[in-house]
Amino acid sequence: MAPNPRVIKAFNAMRELGFSHDEVKPVLQKLIRVYDTRANDENWELIEKDNYRTLIDAYFEFKEDKEAEHNSKAPVSHHNGEGQTQKLHSSTMVNSRQLTSVKENETHPNTFEQEIIESSQSLMSNKRAKISLLETNTEKASSASHGEGPVERPSSAHIRRGDILSNSCKKEIMKPKTEQYKLQLGPSSTGCTAIAQDEKHHLHFLSDIAKGSEKVKISLVDEFGNEELPKFNYIPDNLIYQSANVNISLARIADEGCCSDCSGNCLSAPLPCACAQETGGEFAYTTQGLLKEEFLTACLSMKKEPQDHHFVYCQECPLERSKNEYMPELCKGHLIRKFIKECWRKCGCDMQCGNRIVQRGLRCKLQVFFTREGKGWGVRTLEDLPKGSFVCEYVGEILTNMELYERTMQKKSNDKHTYPVTLDADWGSEGVLKDEEALCLDATYNGNVARFINHRCADANLIDIPVEVETPDRHYYHLAFFTNKEVKALEEVTWDYGIDFDDHDHPIKAFRCCCGSAFCRDKKRKVEAEAKTKQHRKGACLPLYQAPLSSQHLLSEVLEASEEEESPWQPLRWINRADFLTDGLDRDHGWGPARPHLEGPCSAQPDVSFRARKGSHPLNLNRVNLGRS
Ligand SMILES: C[S@@+](CC[C@H](N)C(=O)[O-])C[C@H]1O[C@@H](n2cnc3c(N)ncnc32)[C@H](O)[C@@H]1O
Numbered sequence: 001m002a003p004n005p006r007v008i009k010a011f012n013a014m015r016e017l018g019f020s021h022d023e024v025k026p027v028l029q030k031l032i033r034v035y036d037t038r039a040n041d042e043n044w045e046l047i048e049k050d051n052y053r054t055l056i057d058a059y060f061e062f063k064e065d066k067e068a069e070h071n072s073k074a075p076v077s078h079h080n081g082e083g084q085t086q087k088l089h090s091s092t093m094v095n096s097r098q099l100t101s102v103k104e105n106e107t108h109p110n111t112f113e114q115e116i117i118e119s120s121q122s123l124m125s126n127k128r129a130k131i132s133l134l135e136t137n138t139e140k141a142s143s144a145s146h147g148e149g150p151v152e153r154p155s156s157a158h159i160r161r162g163d164i165l166s167n168s169c170k171k172e173i174m175k176p177k178t179e180q181y182k183l184q185l186g187p188s189s190t191g192c193t194a195i196a197q198d199e200k201h202h203l204h205f206l207s208d209i210a211k212g213s214e215k216v217k218i219s220l221v222d223e224f225g226n227e228e229l230p231k232f233n234y235i236p237d238n239l240i241y242q243s244a245n246v247n248i249s250l251a252r253i254a255d256e257g258c259c260s261d262c263s264g265n266c267l268s269a270p271l272p273c274a275c276a277q278e279t280g281g282e283f284a285y286t287t288q289g290l291l292k293e294e295f296l297t298a299c300l301s302m303k304k305e306p307q308d309h310h311f312v313y314c315q316e317c318p319l320e321r322s323k324n325e326y327m328p329e330l331c332k333g334h335l336i337r338k339f340i341k342e343c344w345r346k347c348g349c350d351m352q353c354g355n356r357i358v359q360r361g362l363r364c365k366l367q368v369f370f371t372r373e374g375k376g377w378g379v380r381t382l383e384d385l386p387k388g389s390f391v392c393e394y395v396g397e398i399l400t401n402m403e404l405y406e407r408t409m410q411k412k413s414n415d416k417h418t419y420p421v422t423l424d425a426d427w428g429s430e431g432v433l434k435d436e437e438a439l440c441l442d443a444t445y446n447g448n449v450a451r452f453i454n455h456r457c458a459d460a461n462l463i464d465i466p467v468e469v470e471t472p473d474r475h476y477y478h479l480a481f482f483t484n485k486e487v488k489a490l491e492e493v494t495w496d497y498g499i500d501f502d503d504h505d506h507p508i509k510a511f512r513c514c515c516g517s518a519f520c521r522d523k524k525r526k527v528e529a530e531a532k533t534k535q536h537r538k539g540a541c542l543p544l545y546q547a548p549l550s551s552q553h554l555l556s557e558v559l560e561a562s563e564e565e566e567s568p569w570q571p572l573r574w575i576n577r578a579d580f581l582t583d584g585l586d587r588d589h590g591w592g593p594a595r596p597h598l599e600g601p602c603s604a605q606p607d608v609s610f611r612a613r614k615g616s617h618p619l620n621l622n623r624v625n626l627g628r629s
Contacts, residue, residue, distance in 0.1 A: 006037075006044050013052050019059060027059045033324065036409055062504075068529050069502045204370075209449070210234050214362050218449050220377075222370040230377060233446045236361065238478075241397040245436040246476045250346055257472050258346040266343055267354030275355055278341035278468065283355055285340075290388035291465075291482050299338050299465055300484055303496065304458065310336050312428025318438030319422065322401035335498075337425035339477065341468045358467045358480040362392045368452045371492065373514045375454045376416075378492050385487040391462060394421055394450040394479040396443030402435050404442055408508060417508050418444045418451045419497050425466040426474030437475045450481065456494035458519035461487050464495055501525050 007028065014024045028047075031054065035043040047054050204222035206229070213236040220229070240246055259266060259273035266273045267287050276283045284295045302310055317331035343355045351360070365382040385391065396418075399407070404420055411417055423439045443451035453462070467478040481495060494515070501510045501522045513522035 006048070007032075010047065010052060010055060014055065014059075017052075017056070019056075024055070024059065027062045028055060029324070029327070030062070031055060031058055033409075065502065065504055068525065204229060209368060210236065214448075216363060216365055218362075218366050218368065220368040224370055224372075227370050227377075230452075232444065232451065234448060235395060235446045236448055238395050238441065239397050239446055241399045241403060241442075243400045243403060243436050244398040244439050244476075245434070246398060246439070246471070247473070248470050253344070253346045253472055259343060260346055260348050262343070262348040262353075264350060265353045266347075266349045273343075273347075273349075273355075275341050275343045275347065278339055285354055285357055286388070287354055289354065289357055289390070290386060291390075293388070295338070295340075296388055296463070296482065296484060299463055302335070302338060303463060303498075306335050312336055314427060314433065316432050318401050318427075318433045318435060319424070321435070322405040322438070334424040334427045336428050337466050339425070339466045339468050339474070340480075344470050357390050358393055358478055359469050362449070364389065364391050366392065366449055366493075368449065369492075371454065373516060374512075375514050377452045378454045378494075379449060379452045380490055380492045381487055382489055384489050385483045387483055387486050389483045389487075391481045391483060391493060392448065392450050393467075394441055394443065394453075394464065394481065395448035396421075396441040396451065397446050398423075398439050398476065399442050400435050401438045401440055404440050407442065416444075418442070418447065419455070419499070419508055420444075421464075421479055423476060423479075425477065429474065433475075439475055441479065453481070454492070454494050454515070455497040455499060455513065456515040457496060457513060457517045457521045459517050460494040460496045460515075461485055461491065462493050462495040 010028055011021055011024060015021065031047050032038070035046050037043045037047070204220070204225060204227065206220040208217035209220050210218045211234055213234060222229075256274060259275050262269060262273050266275065267283055267285065272281055272283055279295060282292070282295075284292055286292055311333040313333050314331040317328065320328035320331060323329075340358075342357065342359055343349050343353050344359070347353075349355070364385060367380050367382050368377050369380055370376070371378040381391070399420075401422070408417060420443075421441045423441065427433060427438075461483055462481040463484045464479050464481055466474075467480045468474065469478055471477075481493070483493075487493060499510055499513075499521075501513065502525065503510065510522075513520055515522075
């Protein structure tokens with residue numbers, strides 16, 4: 001295939017500015033992918049405009065990231081929980097609950113409003129609360145709680161603060177309208193917060209975002225009243241999007257892979273059954289339905305300290321293939337995970353069997369709330385949860401990684417994409433995975449409550465564990481969240497996405513982490529980057545070259561020549577790269593950017609200052625005549 005002339009033009013333009021082909025290639029490739037120029041040739045203009053300004057910026061960003069990555073890797077210890085940079089992993093399955101006929105006593109809780117009161121009361125009795133606030137007197141709520149009518153269907157109701165604030169609070173509301181004030185029960189993410197706001201603000205409140213599809217209601221509240229309600233479809237079980245190859249059939253479950261001879265509760269049998277083999281001949285669950293301590297500890301240590309032997313490297317990584325079909329990069333590694341295997345349809349036990357926890361679905365009282373730290377919506381528990389409790393599953397659409405990549409490319413820039421989960425916990429046991437077998441979960445458009453669970457670096461209170469239920473093949477499994485410590489009512493629940501904040505190739509751009517953890521990997525990275533910038537400012541700046549104005553030399557020639565040992569062209573001055581970039585390229589005067597590897601000490605004062613290019617920053621930078629004129 002003949003090379004695209006625009007690619008050649010881009011390389012030529014960059015070469016003229018002194019950037020070599022090899023340095024530009026990965027950056028250009030990335031931009032081509034990001035702007036999808038193959039599908040839309042017009043997008044080339046975005047790369048080409050302002051004399052390839054985007055490409056130049058991307059080039060420096062790329063360099064900076066590489067340097068930051070290099071610096072951040074060296075001192076990181078893998079034993080303090082801060083060094084995890086594994087890719088997202090995870091898991092699970094299709095509609096096990098749709099496929100199972102669950103005949104259990106449905107434990108619909110009281111209305112959301114009652115839950116809140118209960119939570120507040122429990123806080124009061126714990127002496128943690130200073131003020132008890134939220135209470136309802138809406139007719140609907142009371143009739144529902146008295147069984148006089150159907151439970152209110154969720155809707156995007158905007159309930160005014162006066163409707164739900166208790167009498168104790170109304171005194172406060174009499175304060176001047178302009179005054180905003182907040183009455184709190186503990187810190188924002190860990191305590192109940194009730195807020196009386198300016199009259200203009202409304203409290204967003206939904207009594208059940210699951211619309212009755214879960215065994216418990218999941219309420220949503222925005223105490224700040226400013227945020228738009230999230231737009232997505234609630235689904236209680238995973239759905240296959242299109243090309244994902246998820247093959248569920250009883251015939252695929254071997255007799256040895258199930259416990260057809262069991263009856264009742266496998267956990268009460270004298271010996272563990274075949275389904276416990278996966279977990280070393282012991283069930284992962286206690287008879288109280290919690291994760292066993294040893295199993296939890298083993299899973300936690302694998303996540304926190306992923307030693308080398310816990311990673312596998314694909315011969316041809318489907319993740320890399322989805323990013324670049326023609327020139328995939330080498331596999332970055334996948335963490336091998338511990339699985340739980342639950343009894344299922346071919347097993348002789350009943351639905352109450354203690355080895356069927358995740359498939360019985362969500363039972364915790366959870367609430368979606370708007371966080372204050374800049375994380376957007378989050379999830380908190382409305383009841384105390386003992387260590388090892390199953391909280392919920394990460395439910396979404398099952399996509400191939402190719403489909404995910406395409407989806408993220410198509411999304412509009414201001415669309416929020418929830419963090420997807422790659423189902424790669426067992427990729428190591430496979431040969432070369434086909435695209436339709438390399439799956440992930442995306443809960444952006446269709447998902448359950450887990451789509452609101454925020455990330456916390458290293459010391460989150462939930463752990464995600466892969467669970468095999470209805471299919472023995474491990475392309476597809478469930479990803480279940482369990483508490484890894486006791487979680488008190490009204491605490492936010494979080495999990496460590498395993499996000500690598502330096503991975504700029506990930507289909508979803510990493511967010512600025514506001515997890516607040518002392519082990520925050522993003523914060524650590526920023527601190528390191530800032531230290532580096534300061535160092536730059538102090539002295540280690542970049543060399544700036546200028547071809548003599550009188551000379552006919554092209555800037556590229558100057559730059560190329562300056563790399564030769566005997567070159568007459570040596571950088572005489574250095575400038576701060578950030579300053580240079582804000583000022584733009586002044587090619588009319590022959591100014592060119594320097595290459596980072598030529599860093600050196602900053603010179604004191606400029607000899608000469610030049611007029612800045614029209615429209616650029618009017619700085620008299622260290623614009624020094626570097627030529628030998
Ligand atoms: C799975 S969603 C969680 C729900 C999300 N907060 C929302 O409002 O829909 C993941 C997204 O939440 C935000 N997020 C999660 N954890 C965060 C954190 N620690 N700091 C900042 N933003 C976070 C990021 O925008 C991320 O892409």
